Amino acid sequence: MLFNSIEFALFLPIVFLLYWFIAHKNLSVQNFLIVLASYVFYGWWDWRFLSLIIFSTLIDYSIGLALKQTSSEVKRKVLLWTSISINLGFLGIFKYYNFFLDSLYNLMPGLQTTNGFNTLDIILPVGISFYTFQTLSYTIDVYRKQLEPTKDFIAFSAFVSFFPQLVAGPIERATNLLPQFYKKRNFNYNLAVNGLKQILWGLFKKVVIADNCAVFANYIFENSSDLSGSTLLLGSLFFTFQIYGDFSGYSDIAIGTSRLFGFRLMQNFAFPYFSRDIAEFWRRWHISLSTWFRDYLYIPLGGSQGGMAMKIRNTFIIFLVSGFWHGANWNFIIWGGLNALYFLPLLVLKKNRQNLDIIASNSYIPSLKDFFGMVSTFTLTVFAWIFFRAENVNHALNILSKIFSRSLLSVPYYNGLSKAIGLVILIFLFLVIEWMGRKNQFAIENVSLIKKRPMRLTFYAFIVFLIGMFMHTSEMEFIYFQF
Incomplete structure (x- = not known):
């Protein structure tokens, strides 16, 4: 469903009225209504892909609880990487499988006639890059013990599928959005x-x-x-x-x-x-994605703590991955690399935060x-x-x-x-x-x-x-x- 559509112009006031006039006395009912409305909103485009959201919700909800119940660091890492592998696996199949296969065949044309792999005729699920990163933030934060895993499955489902930002962000952190589903919400006119x-x-x-x-x-x-x-x-x-x-x-x-x-x-x-400057631009453009990469990729790689060579390496990794996140196309990777080159003089001269x-x-x-x-x-x-x-x-x-x-x-x-x-x-x-x-x-x-x-x-x-x-x-x- 598009924000700029007649359907949404009808959908929004209906959900609003139900939310504040029918479900307002019970927090669980409000959260359930949000889940239901979100599934209608997303399923309006293609109901078949609701299964991906539901499966991702079940996986990360279960892994979050399992992380709380074990103190073994080995088991905790296995659980974390299970979540990462499943979520990024779905993303890889739907978004990047054909890109990697085509790139391999371009490098080695003879390989296409000798193996049995074919490109997949599949549709990219709308918003998969956004809600995948959102659920990953929950699992990673629970693993880091920065967030208590929730036992409220309805609240967690609402967090994953929240329809206003489900399809194109902002990519909300679990530490910010999820606790808001636990608290009673009263209508605030202002x-x-x-x-x-x-x-x-x-x-x-x-x-x-x-x-x-x-x-x-x-x-x-x-x-x-x-x-x-x-x-x-x-x-x-x-x-x-x-x-x-x-x-x-x-x-x-x-x-x-x-x-x-x-x-x-x-x-x-x-x-x-x-x-x-470009550093300021990236602090102001798609802030939710930039800060996601900063906290879950750049800092774990060492961030700005090492020498200049490490800083340059980490900067290029972040920008190239950001480009690749946008699409399975060399254009986006070059776009990311070009922005890294723009950023490089500021980094070397230590003016990236001026x-x-x-x-x-x-x-x-x-x-x-x-x-x-x-x-x-x-x-x-x-x-x-x-x-x-x-x-x-x-x-x-x-x-x-x-x-x-x-x-x-x-x-x-x-x-x-x-x-x-x-x-x-x-x-x-x-x-x-x-x-x-x-x-x-x-x-x-x-x-x-x-x-x-x-x-x-x-x-x-x-x-x-x-x-x-x-x-x-x-x-x-x-x-x-x-x-």
């Missing part, structure tokens, strides 16, 4: 209103910015061989705003929806395109140093996104070769380009609002600071008008559903 505002802003990002950028970005990338370098650069810019509006928009809707039900999820995006504050925190205008840092970081990010969006590595290299040619100096042009002028104005408006709200959890969180109520209502009505004005007649899937 939290719900705040959630509605975040849902509204998320829909604006998705429907107005991302979906309309997608129209132009898709055309330009799909017809790159016929277009000039300047037009391809424009298409890359459109994709840059498409992926941000799409993914951060999903996170906003997920976090806002969770607030309607009394839950608080972690912030997943913190205005990353206002970053002054921009921890909010840009221009005491001013409406950034300093020249911050401005140039922001522009250069954004430019590097745009070029990295080309590998993320391109069909394959050769496609990305061909686009880059055209961008770095004389045709870059020409005026961008293709049929229909004139329609993009209105979108550029919308992107500018979007950036202004994001800039004004960059100190908040989301851009329009503190519109309430506008003292006159009619002005606040006019602003919200304007956002709703833009959503209705620029909404496509058919729902467009979120980019990260494919991951």
Whole structure:
């Protein structure tokens, strides 16, 4: 079920009413309703893959209890690696099996005729990378004795399948989300209103910015061989705003929806395109995944404790694994490696933690140093996104070769380009609002600071008008559903 669909517009108020008016007196009933609603939400796409979520839930629930009952370190490690192997095994089969097999055959073409292995004709279950990492966080934290295993199977099932963030995150830690299912939840008017505002802003990002950028970005990338370098650069810019509006928009809707039900999820995006260096960008982009890799991979590898060679090795591992997490394609691995190269000078010069504050925190205008840092970081990010969006590595290299040619100096042009002028104005408006709200959890969180109520209502009505004005007649899937 898509957040930007008629089905969800009907589904959400029904679940909300049942949750607060029918099930509000009993915590277990509330949690059971969340499980049921989550299974309907996920099964709407393909009910067959519910078996994966249920099986993963049963495995990690059982292993969590078993970890509590044994003090033998050998048995505890066996249990931990059983959970890791099963969860990553499912992920490997559905997401990476064909990639590894095709890569092997490309390296050794003769092997394809001598063995009996064939690629699998299977569909990638939506959100498998997200809920797999979420359940793994539970098992690992229980193993580390940072979290008590739960005996409440319904609460644990709700944690694994919680529908607002099930499909595309944020990837919640068990230590944050699971305890919220144990506590009685009373309706909080201010939290719900705040959630509605975040849902509204998320829909604006998705429907107005991302979906309309997608129209132009898709055309330009799909017809790159016929277009000039300047037009391809424009298409890359459109994709840059498409992926941000799409993914951060999903996170906003997920976090806002969770607030309607009394839950608080972690912030997943913190205005990353206002970053002054790549290190700051990765502290602000897909925060739940970046911190997951930091805590469960980077630090166990030694983190920043060793010499410079170890730090560089660990950094490259994190970025390459992050790229591979996004998809079974060499494009994503190169994208991850490119970001590692961007990060490397900061690491070597020990400047990777120099921009921890909010840009221009005491001013409406950034300093020249911050401005140039922001522009250069954004430019590097745009070029990295080309590998993320391109069909394959050769496609990305061909686009880059055209961008770095004389045709870059020409005026961008293709049929229909004139329609993009209105979108550029919308992107500018979007950036202004994001800039004004960059100190908040989301851009329009503190519109309430506008003292006159009619002005606040006019602003919200304007956002709703833009959503209705620029909404496509058919729902467009979120980019990260494919991951």
